[in-house]
Amino acid sequence: AQKITQTQPGMFVQEKEAVTLDCTYDTSDPSYGLFWYKQPSSGEMIFLIYQGSYDQQNATEGRYSLNFQKARKSANLVISASQLGDSAMYFCAMRPPQGKSTFGDGTTLTVKP
Amino acid sequence: DVKVTQSSRYLVKRTGEKVFLECVQDMDHENMFWYRQDPGLGLRLIYFSYDVKMKEKGDIPEGYSVSREKKERFSLILESASTNQTSMYLCASSLEGPNYGYTFGSGTRLTVV
Numbered sequence: 149a150q151k152i153t154q155t156q157p158g159m160f161v162q163e164k165e166a167v168t169l170d171c172t173y174d175t176s177d178p179s180y181g182l183f184w185y186k187q188p189s190s191g192e193m194i195f196l197i198y199q200g201s202y203d204q205q206n207a208t209e210g211r212y213s214l215n216f217q218k219a220r221k222s223a224n225l226v227i228s229a230s231q232l233g234d235s236a237m238y239f240c241a242m243r244p245p246q247g248k249s250t251f252g253d254g255t256t257l258t259v260k261p
Numbered sequence: 262d263v264k265v266t267q268s269s270r271y272l273v274k275r276t277g278e279k280v281f282l283e284c285v286q287d288m289d290h291e292n293m294f295w296y297r298q299d300p301g302l303g304l305r306l307i308y309f310s311y312d313v314k315m316k317e318k319g320d321i322p323e324g325y326s327v328s329r330e331k332k333e334r335f336s337l338i339l340e341s342a343s344t345n346q347t348s349m350y351l352c353a354s355s356l357e358g359p360n361y362g363y364t365f366g367s368g369t370r371l372t373v374v
Contacts, residue, residue, distance in 0.1 A: 200359070
């Protein structure tokens with residue numbers, strides 16, 4: 149069975165600083181995908197970034213990067229130069245070769261001006 | 262722009278009513294999912310469908326049923342709405358495979374009175 153753990157229920161960051169949101173996972177599948185989603189207060193979940201288990205390099209999408217450490221089974225999201233609009237809940241998820249994704253409980257990020 | 266559309270953003274229904282939540286995607290995705298989201302409980306999977314006319318129970322199917330007669334449409338049915346079904350309902354769709362993330366609808370906030 150897959151499991152995703154997000155140990156930080158809430159995080160604060162100063163505007164323009166970088167922040168790391170933690171995510172660890174557990175799976176016995178050799179192939180899997182790791183994802184991060186953002187959920188602003190409006191409620192819609194927005195896909196941010198994807199990392200494949202066989203990818204050698206860390207994924208990046210603009211100000212978002214995924215710090216993938218396979219041996220430690222961690223997939224932390226790094227947001228550089230935080231903006232007020234980054235205040236939201238962030239979910240880490242993992243998808244096995246077949247079937248549905250498993251989601252973490254989420255981390256609420258608050259960006260302070 | 263690819264989309265998952267949920268028929269209602271806000272809905273208020275009476276206890277005992279039969280409620281239909283509709284979700285339509287225009288991306289030819291095989292997989293579709295219904296989640297409910299409550300404060301402190303994260304995302305909980307109600308039902309999912311791998312393809313047309315296929316459905317599988319998620320973690321909390323009690324009190325719900327689903328219908329997928331066409332590939333693009335996945336309906337969630339509350340047979341007899343109860344106050345404990347007051348929640349945010351999120352629909353998502355995806356292609357099959359570990360490297361495909363979910364595209365979510367904007368959510369339906371259902372209140373049962």
